[in-house]
Amino acid sequence: MAVALVPKPNVTSPLWEHFGFQPNEKGEPANLDEAVCKLCGKKIQVKRGNTSNLRSHLASYHPALEARLPPHTPSRAAAHVGASRQLGVGEAFARVAKYSIDSDRHKRLTDAVTRYLVEEMVPFATVEKPAFTSLLQKFDKQYELPGKTYFSETAVPKMYNTNHTADNIAEALRSALDEWSLDEKKLACITTDNGANITAASWLKRTDLARAQAELQIPQHGLIMDCPTRWGSKQKMVGRVLEQTPAIKRVLDDRRHQHLIPSWQDIAVLELVNAALKPAAEFTDLLSGESYVTVSSIKPVLKLLTEDVLKPSDEDTTLTSDIKQKMCSVLEEKYRPAALQKTLAKACLLDPRYRGNSFDDDTEETKCALIEEILDTEGGGSGASASAAAQQESSAQTAVPPAAKKKTLGDLLKSRTTTSATIPKRVRANTELTRYLLEDPIDSNADPLAWWRDNQGRFPLLSKIARKYMCICATSAPSERVFSAAGNIVTPLRSSLKPHKVNMLVFLARNKDMTQI
Incomplete structure (x- = not known):
C-alpha cells in the first residue's frame, strides 16, 4: 500500500515522510485534504496543510516513531488556530501518556539528568526533591523521572564504564611508579587535585565492598567517617x-x-x-x-x-x-x-515529666529562684501590675460610653467583686508552684510543651517561665545543622552571595515546613 501512495509536493516537515496520498489517474494526489499513514493505512484529515493531526496520529498509534521526531514548533497562525479549537481524544491522550522507558525521548531526557548530576556534582537525592521533579514536569509532562537508586546504581555507573578515565589514571600511576623503580607497597600517599576522575578510582573499592557484602549476605551499608562536631x-x-x-x-x-x-x-x-x-x-x-x-x-x-x-x-x-x-x-x-x-535545675523542675523528682540536690533553692524570676518577669510581688492592668481596662471602658441595656445580676455584683483585695503576686506564684509540684509526673513519652499549652490556664505564671526554658537545645547539634545548611548554600560556585541573601536562604531552608511559596 505504501508503494501506491504519492508524496505531497513542496513540503519540508519530516512528518510527511510517513504519510502520502491516494493517486489519481495522472499519478497526482487525488485529495490533498486526506492523507494516508504509510504504516497502518489509516486516513487523516489535513485541511490547509495542517500537520497537527499527523503528529497526533503518530503519538497515539506509533509513539516510538513520534518520539524520534524533532519537537513541533507551530507557526504564529497555526498556534492561533490551535488555541481556539478543542483537542481531539487521541491528541489529548497523547499529551498525558507517559513516555515508554525504551523510547528515545525518555532515554535522551534521562541522559541529560545524569549529566547534570555528574557535571554539577549534586547529590543523587536531588532527583527526588519536589522542586526538581516539579521543574521537569513543567518542561515535559510525559516524562517520568526515575528514582535516585536508578541514577546511583545504573545511570552513573553506565556513564563511568563508557569513559574509563579512572582506569586510565590508575594505569598511568603504575607506569610512573615502574619508570622511577618505586615499590607500590611502600607508597603511602598520592596528592591529587580532588578531581572527579581521581575520586572515581575509589569508587572501584566501594563496588568491591558491595560485591563482598552480597556474597557474604551481610547488610549493604557504607562505611562511616568520624566527625568531631557530630555527637556519637x-x-x-x-x-x-x-x-x-x-x-x-x-x-x-x-x-x-x-x-x-x-x-x-x-x-x-x-x-x-x-x-x-x-x-x-x-x-x-x-x-x-x-x-x-x-x-x-x-x-x-x-x-x-x-x-x-x-x-x-x-x-x-x-x-x-x-x-x-x-x-x-x-x-x-x-x-x-x-x-x-541552675539553668538545668530550673528546666528539669519545669518539665512535667520530672518536676525536679530527686534529680536536684537544691530543690528549695531552685524553687526560690523560679519565684523571684516570675516576680522579675512582670514586675513586683504586690500585684501592682495586675492593678495597673485593671485600672487601664477600666479607663478604656469609661472612655467609650456603653450602649444602654438592662442591667443583669452580674452587673449589680460586679462592683463588689472588683473592689475585693487582690492577692499578692508572690503568694500566687508560690501557690502555683506548690500545686504544680504536688501533682504526679506525666508519662515519660508525653510532650511537655503540649501539657503546658493545655494547663496554662491553671498555671498562668509558671507557664510563661516554662516556655522560656523548654525551648533551649541540650546540645550544639541544631546550631551545627544550621552551619551545615549555610555551607551547602555558600559553595565556591556561589561565593558572590550577599550576607542578607544567605540569611534568607538559610532561613527558608531550615524553616521550609513553615513557609509558603
Missing part, C-alpha cells in the same frame, strides 16, 4: 567497621592491601570501645534533637549515665573501665559551672 559519630564509625569486618577483609585481601586487614587484636579493641561508647551514644543522639524538648532531660540523663550506664562493673576489662571513667569525668567537668547547673 565515633561510635557509629566503630560499630559499622565491626559490622562489615568480613567484607572489609575480603576487599583488602590482595597483594597491595593485605597489611591493612584488621587483626584479631584490632577487632578485640574495637569491640571493647564500642561496648563502652554505645550506651552513651544512644542518649546523646536523643539529646541532639531539635523538634522536641531536650534541655530538661540533661540532669536525669547525667544521673543515669554516671550512676548506672557508665559505672564500671566487675565484668569490664581494664580498657572498658578506663573509657567509662574518662567519659564520666569529662561529663562532670563539662556541666560543672554553677550558672549552667
Whole structure:
C-alpha cells in the first residue's frame, strides 16, 4: 500500500515522510485534504496543510516513531488556530501518556539528568526533591523521572564504564611508579587535585565492598567517617567497621592491601570501645534533637549515665573501665559551672515529666529562684501590675460610653467583686508552684510543651517561665545543622552571595515546613 501512495509536493516537515496520498489517474494526489499513514493505512484529515493531526496520529498509534521526531514548533497562525479549537481524544491522550522507558525521548531526557548530576556534582537525592521533579514536569509532562537508586546504581555507573578515565589514571600511576623503580607497597600517599576522575578510582573499592557484602549476605551499608562536631559519630564509625569486618577483609585481601586487614587484636579493641561508647551514644543522639524538648532531660540523663550506664562493673576489662571513667569525668567537668547547673535545675523542675523528682540536690533553692524570676518577669510581688492592668481596662471602658441595656445580676455584683483585695503576686506564684509540684509526673513519652499549652490556664505564671526554658537545645547539634545548611548554600560556585541573601536562604531552608511559596 505504501508503494501506491504519492508524496505531497513542496513540503519540508519530516512528518510527511510517513504519510502520502491516494493517486489519481495522472499519478497526482487525488485529495490533498486526506492523507494516508504509510504504516497502518489509516486516513487523516489535513485541511490547509495542517500537520497537527499527523503528529497526533503518530503519538497515539506509533509513539516510538513520534518520539524520534524533532519537537513541533507551530507557526504564529497555526498556534492561533490551535488555541481556539478543542483537542481531539487521541491528541489529548497523547499529551498525558507517559513516555515508554525504551523510547528515545525518555532515554535522551534521562541522559541529560545524569549529566547534570555528574557535571554539577549534586547529590543523587536531588532527583527526588519536589522542586526538581516539579521543574521537569513543567518542561515535559510525559516524562517520568526515575528514582535516585536508578541514577546511583545504573545511570552513573553506565556513564563511568563508557569513559574509563579512572582506569586510565590508575594505569598511568603504575607506569610512573615502574619508570622511577618505586615499590607500590611502600607508597603511602598520592596528592591529587580532588578531581572527579581521581575520586572515581575509589569508587572501584566501594563496588568491591558491595560485591563482598552480597556474597557474604551481610547488610549493604557504607562505611562511616568520624566527625568531631557530630555527637556519637565515633561510635557509629566503630560499630559499622565491626559490622562489615568480613567484607572489609575480603576487599583488602590482595597483594597491595593485605597489611591493612584488621587483626584479631584490632577487632578485640574495637569491640571493647564500642561496648563502652554505645550506651552513651544512644542518649546523646536523643539529646541532639531539635523538634522536641531536650534541655530538661540533661540532669536525669547525667544521673543515669554516671550512676548506672557508665559505672564500671566487675565484668569490664581494664580498657572498658578506663573509657567509662574518662567519659564520666569529662561529663562532670563539662556541666560543672554553677550558672549552667541552675539553668538545668530550673528546666528539669519545669518539665512535667520530672518536676525536679530527686534529680536536684537544691530543690528549695531552685524553687526560690523560679519565684523571684516570675516576680522579675512582670514586675513586683504586690500585684501592682495586675492593678495597673485593671485600672487601664477600666479607663478604656469609661472612655467609650456603653450602649444602654438592662442591667443583669452580674452587673449589680460586679462592683463588689472588683473592689475585693487582690492577692499578692508572690503568694500566687508560690501557690502555683506548690500545686504544680504536688501533682504526679506525666508519662515519660508525653510532650511537655503540649501539657503546658493545655494547663496554662491553671498555671498562668509558671507557664510563661516554662516556655522560656523548654525551648533551649541540650546540645550544639541544631546550631551545627544550621552551619551545615549555610555551607551547602555558600559553595565556591556561589561565593558572590550577599550576607542578607544567605540569611534568607538559610532561613527558608531550615524553616521550609513553615513557609509558603
